[in-house]
Amino acid sequence: MNETAGDAGRRRRPGGRAAKVTEAVHRAVFDVVLEVGVEKVGIPDISRRSGVRDSTIYRRWGTRENLVLDVLLTGSGRTLPVPDTGTLRGDLTAFASALDDYLQSGIGQGLLRALASIADSPEIAEARDVFWRQRFEAVEVMFSRASARAEVAAEVDARTAIELLIGPIHFRHLLTRQPCDAGFIDNLVTTVIDYCGPTSREGKHA
Structure with missing residues (x-):
């Protein structure tokens, strides 16, 4: 069966959403680190700031520590x-x-x-x-x-x-x-x- 444009768009959306989730969460972590320090980063606060469910954050990063390190290492590489x-x-x-x-x-x-x-x-x-x-x-x-x-x-x-x-x-x-x-x-x-x-x-x- 031939794939329609709509089918292709639906197939691509998960990747797009994943990128947007990562960007929103990373931005929220950066904001918290700049505002109050790395020790104050908490997943409930990151969830509220980013608009991403905490269950999604836990599923993707596993722990607060994994999240913090991923964000800061990514930022360092870009900077x-x-x-x-x-x-x-x-x-x-x-x-x-x-x-x-x-x-x-x-x-x-x-x-x-x-x-x-x-x-x-x-x-x-x-x-x-x-x-x-x-x-x-x-x-x-x-x-x-x-x-x-x-x-x-x-x-x-x-x-x-x-x-x-x-x-x-x-x-x-x-x-x-x-x-x-x-x-x-x-x-x-x-x-x-x-x-x-x-x-x-x-x-x-x-």
Whole structure:
């Protein structure tokens, strides 16, 4: 039997509704985090703000913790695009500065507190692993571009390099509460570039 336009529309609607539900719930969680903090996020309040039944929220996310982490990790991925300044130093400086700004925001602070306080479950562990895997895959392009420009060696471990960059920034925001000023970020970038080492071509000329 041939499918009519009406049949096709009805078949597509569940996906459309699902996207709208996710968007409404995510927006509600962001609003609560910005207004009163991540600790105050509650599914009954999110249901009221989003217009989505709490049973639907529980069915889709399972727990409040899963919901909070999903929303904050999604927001982080969208807020921190990978820069392309033309040099590795420029890229790393721009990325580190953007991360510092993000972690000073209400959403960024909420993510830090959520990651530090939410107990692991299989769902949360999977969400966190997927997030970091995607982020590391995204930022690897900064190092592949640098290798193509002969700025760093081709075999550089991009994941370790980016951990060297972002680890101290997260440490200051989460534990010592010290500022990450321009001098601090410049020193971090220099450390990462030193770790990456010279290219083979530069080594031959040394």
